Amino acid sequence: MAEASREAGRVALRWWRGWPGWIGYVAAAWSLTYGLLGLYWTLGGAGFPFGKNDPGAALSILGSGRADFGAPVIAALGLAGVVAAVAMARTQRGGGVLRAALLGFAWVAAVTLTLVMPDYRVLVAVAYTPIVLIGTPFGWPPGVSILDVFPWPVVNQFVCIAGGLLWAATAVAYGRRSRGACESCGRDGTRVGWTTPDSAARWGRWATYVAAIIPILYAVTRWAWALGFPLGISEEFLREGQEVGLWRAGAALATLAVGGAILTLGLVQ
Numbered sequence: 001m002a003e004a005s006r007e008a009g010r011v012a013l014r015w016w017r018g019w020p021g022w023i024g025y026v027a028a029a030w031s032l033t034y035g036l037l038g039l040y041w042t043l044g045g046a047g048f049p050f051g052k053n054d055p056g057a058a059l060s061i062l063g064s065g066r067a068d069f070g071a072p073v074i075a076a077l078g079l080a081g082v083v084a085a086v087a088m089a090r091t092q093r094g095g096g097v098l099r100a101a102l103l104g105f106a107w108v109a110a111v112t113l114t115l116v117m118p119d120y121r122v123l124v125a126v127a128y129t130p131i132v133l134i135g136t137p138f139g140w141p142p143g144v145s146i147l148d149v150f151p152w153p154v155v156n157q158f159v160c161i162a163g164g165l166l167w168a169a170t171a172v173a174y175g176r177r178s179r180g181a182c183e184s185c186g187r188d189g190t191r192v193g194w195t196t197p198d199s200a201a202r203w204g205r206w207a208t209y210v211a212a213i214i215p216i217l218y219a220v221t222r223w224a225w226a227l228g229f230p231l232g233i234s235e236e237f238l239r240e241g242q243e244v245g246l247w248r249a250g251a252a253l254a255t256l257a258v259g260g261a262i263l264t265l266g267l268v269q
């Protein structure tokens with residue numbers, strides 16, 4: 001049994017290390033699936049997650065989206081994504097216009113899906129999930145279930161983020177492969193100044209400190225509100241939050257944020 005477990009672990013490790021070879025096909029599968037969803041919505045299927053079908057449409061950049069226009073666009077882009085992803089997965093070396101077009105498509109897809117389409121409800125869902133899961137057996141937060149945290153439009157945003165990450169990884173793998181660099185690490189025998197170990201250690205340390213400080217500043221405000229100090233808000237808003245227990249949830253999130261900040265410092269310790 002132990003030997004079988006070790007062998008399974010070695011197989012999984014080899015599979016993971018070979019991600020540049022299969023990531024493009026996974027991105028193609030995601031594009032095909034989401035494109036078929038777009039076709040389904042084009043034909044009148046229910047569940048189009050944007051516009052009037054989204055209760056939080058005012059928070060989304062696609063809040064005014066309509067199924068009669070958006071769904072066919074999704075279907076067409078999904079099909080184009082399949083073709084582009086398979087081409088990137090099968091290409092070994094290349095350059096010129098085709099390489100630039102494929103990389104441009106991949107990076108635009110990655111940025112759009114991960115940064116443009118989602119809104120802050122994704123962060124709210126991630127932050128409140130542990131609170132809801134832990135508090136539900138005790139009836140807190142009152143009247144809130146995990147389904148309230150993850151309505152379909154928010155789940156769709158997570159689906160889009162997953163697709164964006166797949167496209168980013170596909171772009172990285174193809175970019176390395178097409179210029180003859182190592183697909184796993186990106187090294188091609190040359191060094192750019194800012195990527196040398198000494199240079200990266202300098203700017204990386206400051207970037208890590210900034211990434212750790214920002215959630216701590218967030219935590220200070222939430223702890224202050226939980227303790228009754230209206231730091232940056234009005235007394236009226238403070239009282240409203242106290243009446244519904246909002247600041248207790250905020251303090252819990254602040255504590256998680258500080259934990260994340262401490263873990264972030266581990267990157268340069």
